[in-house]
Amino acid sequence: xxxxxLSAVAESARKCPGDVILEDATQQKLTYRKLMVGAxxxxxxxxxxxxxxxxxxxxxxNVNATPVVILALWSLGKVPAMLxxxxxxxxxxxxxELAGLKHIVTSRAFLExxxxxxxxxxxxxxxxxxxxxxxSGISGSRxxxxxxxxxxxxxxxxxxxxxxxxxxxxxxxxxxxxxxKGVELTHGNILANIRQMLAVADFTDRDRFFxxxxxxxxxxxxxxxxxxxxRGLYVFLYPSP
Numbered sequence: 001x002x003x004x005x006l007s008a009v010a011e012s013a014r015k016c017p018g019d020v021i022l023e024d025a026t027q028q029k030l031t032y033r034k035l036m037v038g039a040x041x042x043x044x045x046x047x048x049x050x051x052x053x054x055x056x057x058x059x060x061x062n063v064n065a066t067p068v069v070i071l072a073l074w075s076l077g078k079v080p081a082m083l084x085x086x087x088x089x090x091x092x093x094x095x096x097e098l099a100g101l102k103h104i105v106t107s108r109a110f111l112e113x114x115x116x117x118x119x120x121x122x123x124x125x126x127x128x129x130x131x132x133x134x135x136s137g138i139s140g141s142r143x144x145x146x147x148x149x150x151x152x153x154x155x156x157x158x159x160x161x162x163x164x165x166x167x168x169x170x171x172x173x174x175x176x177x178x179x180x181k182g183v184e185l186t187h188g189n190i191l192a193n194i195r196q197m198l199a200v201a202d203f204t205d206r207d208r209f210f211x212x213x214x215x216x217x218x219x220x221x222x223x224x225x226x227x228x229x230x231r232g233l234y235v236f237l238y239p240s241p
Contacts, residue, residue, distance in 0.1 A: 001195075003164040004187035006074040008194075008230045010036060014153070016232060024063045024237045033147075035229075039071035041146050045134045046072055049127075050103050055079045055170060057096055057104035057126075058215075061114070062237040065131055066215055067225055069105055074168070077160045081170040081182070082216035089120050091180060095172045096126060098182050103127045164188035171218050185218070194227045209235040 002008040013021075013032035022030040030038070046069075050056050056078045060066045073080045081099045083092050096104070104121060108130050111118060121128060162168070168187040172180040209228040213220030228235040 002191070004074070004162045004166070005168055005190050005226055005230065006071060006187075007161050008191060009071065009226070012230060012232045019232070019234075021229065021232070021234055022064050022067065022237070023234070025239055026063070028064055030064055030068075033151075035068065035071070037143070037146050038068045039075060040149075041138055041143055042068060042134065043072040043075040044142060044146075045138050046105070046129070047076055049129050049134070050076065050078055050105075053100065053102040055081050055099050055101055057081045057083050057099070057101040059083045059085055059092070059104050059106040059110075059116075059118075060131075060215075061085070061110055061239045062211065062214055062220075063110075063239070064237065065107070066237070067229065069131070070169070070215075073105075074162065075160070077162065079167045079170060079184075082172070082221065084172055084174075084180075084214075084216045085114055085116060086214075087172075087174075087180070089117065093120055093124060094179055095182065096121070096124070098172075098180070099170055101126060103129055105129045105131065107131045162187055164191070169221065171216060171221065183218075185222075190222050190226060191230075193222050194230050197223055197227055198231060203231060203233060205232070207233050209233055210238065211235055212238040212241045214240075 002011055013036045017033040018031050020029045021032050056073055058080045070080050081101055104126055164187050166187055167184045168190050169185050171183050211220055211224030213224050215221045215225055
């Protein structure tokens with residue numbers, strides 16, 4: 001089968017592009033086609049902003065935008081580093097230094113709701129990329145051309161599918177033994193876990209997932225979100241356990 005998670009999701013999307021696959025607490029629904037088109041449009045918009053450095057921090061909750069950003073970063077050959085926003089600013093700063101992050105993708109609305117003051121990131125020289133700003137710079141023609149490309153099954157001009165052994169994501173330990181440790185999971189690791197779950201759990205096409213575990217959590221990332229996206233099962237993202 002596919003050798004990376006991006007290709008595995010794209011393969012399922014080609015089979016049933018009109019199926020609603022993703023929904024969040026705002027009750028915004030995404031079909032597979034909207035998911036993949038959104039990821040590619042976002043990849044074009046982010047390409048210049050995340051230049052330099054192979055790893056990009058993500059500071060986002062469980063909303064539709066989060067897997068869209070992850071797919072976009074994979075399309076650009078970047079590795080998302082999932083920051084645990086519940087750990088506090090000092091711990092997140094330690095994680096950004098550990099991972100060598102130069103950019104963090106986040107949202108003003110989320111930071112305001114979570115009451116996170118990110119001045120410390122700015123002082124540390126980290127570039128904060130706000131999704132609201134990125135979206136405002138995306139033209140209607142870009143959206144239309146990308147949609148047309150997906151409808152006609154034309155090859156992407158931006159996607160560089162990673163190998164199975166390439167790092168797919170960085171998650172961080174809780175820090176209970178001191179400074180958090182960074183854990184690199186490869187595309188092969190994640191796909192193996194997904195296929196192991198599919199081998200032992202009797203999922204059917206009518207099953208629906210409810211994921212309240214954050215994507216900075218390895219189970220929330222792999223089983224709660226990308227297993228259903230790979231298998232073709234609707235998943236509802238809820239922001240808190």
